[in-house]
Amino acid sequence: MKALCSSLCLAAVMATGAQGNATSTGLQVDVVHYWISNSESAAIDVYRNAWTSAGNQWTDLPVDGEAALKRVVSERIANGYPPAVTQWNLDARAVELPSFGVTQDIEALAQRDHWRKLLPAFVIDVISYGDRIYFAPSNIHLENWLWTSQTIFNELGLAPPETWDELFATAERIEAAGYPAIAMGSAPWEAALIFHSIMYDTMGAEGYAAVFHGDRDAVLAPSMREALDRLRRVSRFTEPATARAGRTWADATRMIGRGEAGMQLMGDWAKGELVSLGYTAGQDFGCSFIPGTSATHFMAIDGFAFPLTARDGAAHAQHTFARMVLEPDNQLAFSRLKGSLPVRTDIDPAELDHCGQLGLQRIRDEAHHDGVHSRAMPSHTMAAWISTLSEFFDDATISSQVAQQRLSKIVTEG
Incomplete structure (x- = not known):
């Protein structure tokens, strides 16, 4: 934890000096993730294909597991070249990133797209730090x-x-x-x-x-x-x-x-x-x-964080990426392949298979969401x-x- 904190706090200083160029061929993101099994790869392809089909560029940075992801992200941030996007487990420890001041908030986007009406309160809780939203949630997993x-x-x-x-x-x-x-x-x-x-x-x-x-x-x-x-x-x-x-x-x-x-x-x-x-x-x-x-x-929420970077066009690309994650068609397609549940409350349960409907019904029926x-x-x-x-x-x-x-x-x- 101390190493992570040191790396991330150092990043807050160094990230502002990172340089990069926007491109005439669309928005650029480099994405760190550990979704590497057959189904996980197919699921993240939903986002990759949506991104590239809009004329943007995606650099894929897969790693082997959560520990490797945190190591890679913290090292890259500390050395002044943070990734534009990183997968992140949205649990109680997720507040490390915004509390260290190394990720940008996407509050303006969340307000513009009415996320607080679109997403369940328990999801808003885990993607927020203080009164601002920092993470784009992709899906809800049930572990049991x-x-x-x-x-x-x-x-x-x-x-x-x-x-x-x-x-x-x-x-x-x-x-x-x-x-x-x-x-x-x-x-x-x-x-x-x-x-x-x-x-x-x-x-x-x-x-x-x-x-x-x-x-x-x-x-x-x-x-x-x-x-x-x-x-x-x-x-x-x-x-x-x-x-x-x-x-x-x-x-x-x-x-x-x-x-x-x-x-x-x-x-x-x-x-x-x-x-x-x-x-x-x-x-x-x-x-x-x-x-x-x-x-x-036994509910876990996956999502994406957006490290601070001074690369040209990066903030716009990050906001555009976050909006893409919450698109209804992408939510459905991703969840079907990942085996998880969409985070949006307006998804029709009939669009899910029997297991998805069963899971969605359970989390909607149970009043207390503890994670x-x-x-x-x-x-x-x-x-x-x-x-x-x-x-x-x-x-x-x-x-x-x-x-x-x-x-x-x-x-x-x-």
């Missing part, structure tokens, strides 16, 4: 989905599980039939993603939130131990870490589409991957929410949290008691 292979569920006469007991009983049936019950990749964050849904069910909304805000008693509560015990049960229905080595979440998703595994607990970007491979919701795969979870506590509490953790704390959960998931010799003590130390000591 259960994806099922329609092929396997039809073969075994299974229904989507509505409780954890039903989920484990379903997993036993799938495993007995010779299939991996729960598909999973090898990335450490996948175990944490599953655990957070389990925590919410065992600890309730208040206990779940308290853990991520450093409450030692909450981390050491019996319900936290129960959550770890349940995560251990999940691990027994996945393939061993050695078999999953090198497998990505997208590889695991393909197993669902091909009918090679029964279930995957994963965010709605999995649907984007399935759709990109030609699979259809309700025909090749099913969707429901992980038992015991609230959609709006993903785990994203409120400092980056270094979250990295240690994820590493500990992944190690526990893959190593059956680590007891729930030991894992609980390790997590308590991480959360309370930071």
Whole structure:
């Protein structure tokens, strides 16, 4: 965090000296992002194609993951050549950028296009700093989905599980039939993603939130131990870490589409991957929410930030880019490919598939929109949290008691 702050604060001085030229061939942007899977690439192509078809130029700067993106962006800003546009997770930590004074606000555009009427209040909250808007939101992700292979569920006469007991009983049936019950990749964050849904069910909304805000008693509560015990049960229905080595979440998703595994607990970007491979919701795969979870506590918003730069025409290009992101056709096309939900309130649910309609209905029905509490953790704390959960998931010799003590130390000591 200190390194990021130093780099970004240095940028506020250096960015004003960055030079560049507008071009007669349209507006220019260089875009840093980590949307690199098949479905993610197809989704960002929606924006790229809309931009270039208007006669503008787009320089693509893909990186491998959020950590790499933050490193690249902070280094470029600190060295005086910030990108015009960068993807950014719009969570509690997003305020770093405007608070350091290194991104331009797009308040004038937001007022002109009536964003405060067009976007839900919970979206306005995360794209604002003070009384001004700084980010252009692209989509809403829900992290607490259960994806099922329609092929396997039809073969075994299974229904989507509505409780954890039903989920484990379903997993036993799938495993007995010779299939991996729960598909999973090898990335450490996948175990944490599953655990957070389990925590919410065992600890309730208040206990779940308290853990991520450093409450030692909450981390050491019996319900936290129960959550770890349940995560251990999940691990027994996945393939061993050695078999999953090198497998990505997208590889695991393909197993669902091909009918090679029964279930995957994963965010709605999995649907984007399935759709990109030609699979259809309700025909090749099913969707429901992980038992015991609230959609709006697992809601993450993606968007774009616009670093300050003195390049000729850059501010105009950034405002034009932000407007393009919110165009209704682009919102729909992007969300269909990404597997996510549009941020605009005027999108007709009938334009979405069954899973999209289900997700949209859930976030509209639930009055309280709290977002993903785990994203409120400092980056270094979250990295240690994820590493500990992944190690526990893959190593059956680590007891729930030991894992609980390790997590308590991480959360309370930071």
